[in-house]
Amino acid sequence: MRAPPMFDFRGGPASVRAPQGSVHIVMSSEFADLLTGYMRRIRASAAGVATEIGMSREAVNNWRHGLSLPNRKHRHKLVDCARYLRLSESETDRLLGAAGFEPEYPVGGQAPGQPYADYIDGLFERLQRLAPYPILLLLSQAHWGQPPFREALLNAARRLYGHASVLHIRPPYSVEADARDYFTAIGAQCGLDGIDSDFAFETALERRLAAGERVFCLVSRFEQGDAQLREALAGILRGLSEMYSGRLHLMLCGGEALAELKYQSGDLSLLNIASVEQWPDPGVAELRALAGRQLPAAQLDARLLERLQLHCGGHPALIDEALQAHANNPRLETPQLHECLSGSVRLWESFLPLLADEAARMRIGELLHKSTLGRAQPYLIDRLLRRLFWANLIAARPGEQGAQLEWRCAAVREAGRQILASWGEDAG
Numbered sequence: 028m029r030a031p032p033m034f035d036f037r038g039g040p041a042s043v044r045a046p047q048g049s050v051h052i053v054m055s056s057e058f059a060d061l062l063t064g065y066m067r068r069i070r071a072s073a074a075g076v077a078t079e080i081g082m083s084r085e086a087v088n089n090w091r092h093g094l095s096l097p098n099r100k101h102r103h104k105l106v107d108c109a110r111y112l113r114l115s116e117s118e119t120d121r122l123l124g125a126a127g128f129e130p131e132y133p134v135g136g137q138a139p140g141q142p143y144a145d146y147i148d149g150l151f152e153r154l155q156r157l158a159p160y161p162i163l164l165l166l167s168q169a170h171w172g173q174p175p176f177r178e179a180l181l182n183a184a185r186r187l188y189g190h191a192s193v194l195h196i197r198p199p200y201s202v203e204a205d206a207r208d209y210f211t212a213i214g215a216q217c218g219l220d221g222i223d224s225d226f227a228f229e230t231a232l233e234r235r236l237a238a239g240e241r242v243f244c245l246v247s248r249f250e251q252g253d254a255q256l257r258e259a260l261a262g263i264l265r266g267l268s269e270m271y272s273g274r275l276h277l278m279l280c281g282g283e284a285l286a287e288l289k290y291q292s293g294d295l296s297l298l299n300i301a302s303v304e305q306w307p308d309p310g311v312a313e314l315r316a317l318a319g320r321q322l323p324a325a326q327l328d329a330r331l332l333e334r335l336q337l338h339c340g341g342h343p344a345l346i347d348e349a350l351q352a353h354a355n356n357p358r359l360e361t362p363q364l365h366e367c368l369s370g371s372v373r374l375w376e377s378f379l380p381l382l383a384d385e386a387a388r389m390r391i392g393e394l395l396h397k398s399t400l401g402r403a404q405p406y407l408i409d410r411l412l413r414r415l416f417w418a419n420l421i422a423a424r425p426g427e428q429g430a431q432l433e434w435r436c437a438a439v440r441e442a443g444r445q446i447l448a449s450w451g452e453d454a455g
Contacts, residue, residue, distance in 0.1 A: 058125035059093035065112045065122070066091070068191070069218030080107040102128050110178070113218065115190045142316040143176055146307065147183050153304070154276055155187075160268050160300050161276040166286055167306035168419035169377060170344040173248055174280035175306055181245060188243040188276070194218075196246045198260065202253045209256045229263045236271040243276045250284040261297040268297075277301075283417035290406035303405065308341030308422065321350040326357060338364055340436025342419055344373040368438035369445065377418040378446050387411060388447060395434075395443045403430035 066076065073087040080087075082104055089095040097105045105126060109119040120130035154163045167175050174180055184193045194217045199209050207223050214222025219231045235242060244264070249257065268275045279285065279301065289298040309317065314335050318327050331353065338361070339345040345368050352367050353359055368374075382388045390411060394400055400412060403423035407413040412432060415421045420439050423430045434440045 056093055058096060058122070059091055061122050061125050062108075063091050065114060065118065069112060070220045071112060071218070075215065076108055076111060079111040080104045096126050097128075102126075106131055113185075113190055113193065113195075115185055118190070140316045140319045141176075141179055142309070142313045143179070144316075145312070147176070147179055150180075150304065151183055151187055153302075154278065157302055159272045161273065162268060162297065162301040163278045164285065164289060164298065164301040164303045165278055165280045165306065166303065167280070167282055168417055168422075169282065170342065170373065170419055171306055173282055173285075174245070174278075175343075177245075177247070180278075184243045184245065188241060192240055192242050194242060194244045196244060196260075197248060198246075198252045198257065200248075200251045204253060204256070206256060206259070209252070213260070225259045225263060229267070232263070232275075233267055233270075236267060236274045239274075241274050241276070244278070246277065246279045248281055249279045250281050250288055258295065261295045265297040265300070283413075286406065286417070305423075309343075309346070311336070314346070317346055318350055321354055326353065334361070334364070338368060338436060338438060340434075340439065341422060342435050342439070344419075345371060345436070345438060348373075365438060365441070368436075369441035371438070371442065374420075374439060374442040375446055377420055378443055381411070381414055381418065382446070382450060388450065391415075391443060392447055395440050395447075398433065399426070400432040400434070402428075403432050407432075 066072075073091060074084045076082075077084040077087045082101070086095070090097065102123070105123060105128065106119070109122055109131075114122065123130055150163070150165070154161050157163065165174055167173055181193060181195060196213055196216055199212050204212075206225060210222055210225050210228045214220070214228055214231065217228075217232070219228070222228050222231060232242070246264075249260075251257075264275070264277060268277065277297075279298070285298075288295060289301070289303070311332055314332050315327060318331065318335065322331075335346060335349055339349050348368060348371055349364060352364060356363075378391075381391065394415075400415075400421060401409070407416060412421070416423075416432070420435060420443075421432050422435050424433050425431075
């Protein structure tokens, strides 16, 4: 039996293989030239790309020098690479095509059926109208992500501002990071070399703004990490926003912790001047787009969408589980669906941290018997209601006397009753 070759690199466009019996070397000038050019544009190193996408530096260097192409099972790594290099949709598809892969964005613009496409477009319209400070706080409840549909947001920004003018900052999580590591990491995320301090980061960003560039910056999980370093970053962004009015557009995304920083701390001027946007519950169009990702078109009828609205109450985890249940059983009846949703592990995990003390358990037991829980406010003073809101167990909905707090749906209330009953049985 002939032994398999020690190396078996896959060929592709413009490739040349070595003679039989020798080590297979693939030369791909188109892919190598594209990758090298895109890396040089943001001054990305092979080590940086390798770390970001989970490959070895040797593998990335082999791609750059035309010695190999990504393996078929590594297509997702190449997509991650395109995101790290901040490629546009067309550039991403071109790089994938040069490696012999199918495109990621075959239609262009928003992906077909992209949930919240209209909302995201409107979000950027509102951001650009904000004056004198185009700074937006985008808050989302649990299970949506922070921000929700991040890639769709970034792609929309790239269409408006240009690929190179879109920055995505993710402050280091560790509270042990010093100022040098903190701003070096942020500089690398923005494609800036030689950043080793807050002053260096501010200078590099200011240079672009002073040249007349309009820059969009998405900041995910701004609240994480060391408080003093976060304040330093906030001061830089606030100062540049004031100095170059209308050129630096900021969108800070988060959930409960970010809302706490704005409404409770009150010591970060950047957040004090930011306008607030709450990620909305899905409407019929969003439900249809979400359902279209998991179900065949034949199942996307009005009855299904009504069922999703009624029984999931806009909760993203419940929508996901309802769609999975329908995919497994297209003839799923309402009682079965309700039983499935009320037994959701994600709902139970949301309730459990809120039931740590007896007083909270007693109050939640009382609230579960009420359909309306009180008036909704931008910041809920009542700590238990606030925690229920950010856990996405209750929602703010229009009422005759203004927005009211309500349980998301019957499945959430049933899950609450079941877990309280289970708690009592365990205690007994």
